[in-house]
Amino acid sequence: MIWEVFRQEREGQPFQHGGSVEAPNADFAEAYAIELYGRRAxxxxxxxxxxxxxxxxxxxxxxxxxxxxxxxxxxxSLKVKLKEARERAGAPAG
Amino acid sequence: MNAQAPPRAELDAVLAFADDELVLGWRDSEWTGIAPFLEEDVAFSSIAQGEIGHARALYELAAGALGRDADALAFDRSPEEYRCAPLVELRLVHDWAGTVARHWLYETADGLRVAALLESDWPELAGLAAKMDREEAYHRMHAQMWADRLRSSAESERFEAAVGELWPYALGLLEGEQRDRLCELVGREPVEAIGRDTHSDELAPLWEEMTMVRRSLPGATW
Incomplete structure (x- = not known):
């Protein structure tokens, strides 16, 4: 059975996909996820x-x-629209 | 450094603990590359490394108190001088049921031993025990999940037989009332323990291999 592992690198950050582990049940999946994605801080x-x-x-x-x-x-694209508007108004582009 | 040297009994206990962890780490590492499946190979190899890391920290603690070198304690003693319990010496590679049985018995006993060391009057030892306990918690979780798995499998009899065979050895890890606690935790009756006063025949060949490289160039700086 394949389990997908998501990691949070720092508190408050979104969880991102780290990879997967193969394990027969949730307890094994947890142990192997710790091993592969959580042991090096x-x-x-x-x-x-x-x-x-x-x-x-x-x-x-x-x-x-x-x-x-x-x-x-x-x-x-605000940049393009602004440029066009400025040109129309005769103002220097910037 | 300690102003006061730790008592001899405590030093002996640290050395015995270090020898247990080194030899068990060595035995567990024999599974590297041949564990039942890849994830377990990584996990069990890492546990083996964890045990050897604990041995290193314990040898360093003892070496500091004895005015000796940690490597010398780990590798330069003769096999008879090691104080490890015969449980960790047994060569169980290729027998996964036996290996899990030993792992589960060892980690259960080790939990009792580490809990007692947390209360040590030797502050460095109590501190080290606290650090080790954080990793041992993972080892215990791993051991328990495997014991549960094998007990609920078609091979449960094989696993229980292995636990029964190793039970006198497991009791030999501990002394006194810690043995009674282990009986409760494991759910088994006390039997005559195979303890640290003896070594199995399997220690000498293990020692030969474990110290081979170091003995090939005595005194070398690596």
Whole structure:
């Protein structure tokens, strides 16, 4: 059985995927996760999750099929718009 | 340094403890590369290293009090001078049930021993025991999960037989009322212990191999 291990490097930081361990049950998974991801002070906490319990979503559901970047805040380039606005107003670009 | 030297009995106990940890660490390391599966290989090798690290700290503590060198204590004594209990000397590689049985018995007994050392009047020893206990907690967890696993498996009889066979040896790790406590924790009746007054036939060949490189160039600085 495969278990996914998430590590928190410092208190307050988000947990990030560290890797996986193979173990017959949760107790073994915990021991092996400690061994592989927690022994060198590289983590302050671990989450250990059975891989089967992780619901995975893939393409096409997570794909950006049509370019609708205007739906995202990062779709607007403020820098370009500001430059254009300044040019229209006759102000020096900066 | 201590203004007052620790009592001889306490020094003997530290040396016996160091010898137990060194020899058991050595025996456990025989599984490196051939454990039942990869994760366990990493875990058991790491536990073996942990035991040898504890041995090192204990030898250094004893060496300081005796005015000797830790390496000399670890490797330059003759096999008869070691004070380890025969439990740790047994060569159990290739017998995983026996290895888990010893691991579980040893860690259970070791918990009692470390708890007692936390109360030592020798402050350096009490401090070292506290540090060791943090790692031993993981060793105990690992030993318990394996004991539970084998007990609930189709091989449970094999595991129980191994525990029964090693039980007199496990009692030999401890003295006095700690033996009674071990009986309670393990759920077994007291029997005649195989203790530190004797060594198994398996210590001498182990010592040969363990000290081989060091003896090849006596006095070398590595």
């Amino acid at each position: 590289e983590s302050v906490a671990l989450w250990i999750v059975p891989r089967d319990e992780v619901r995975e979503v893939q393409e096409p559901y997570v794909a950006d099929v049509f370019d609708r970047d205007y739906r995202r805040v990062d779709g607007y």
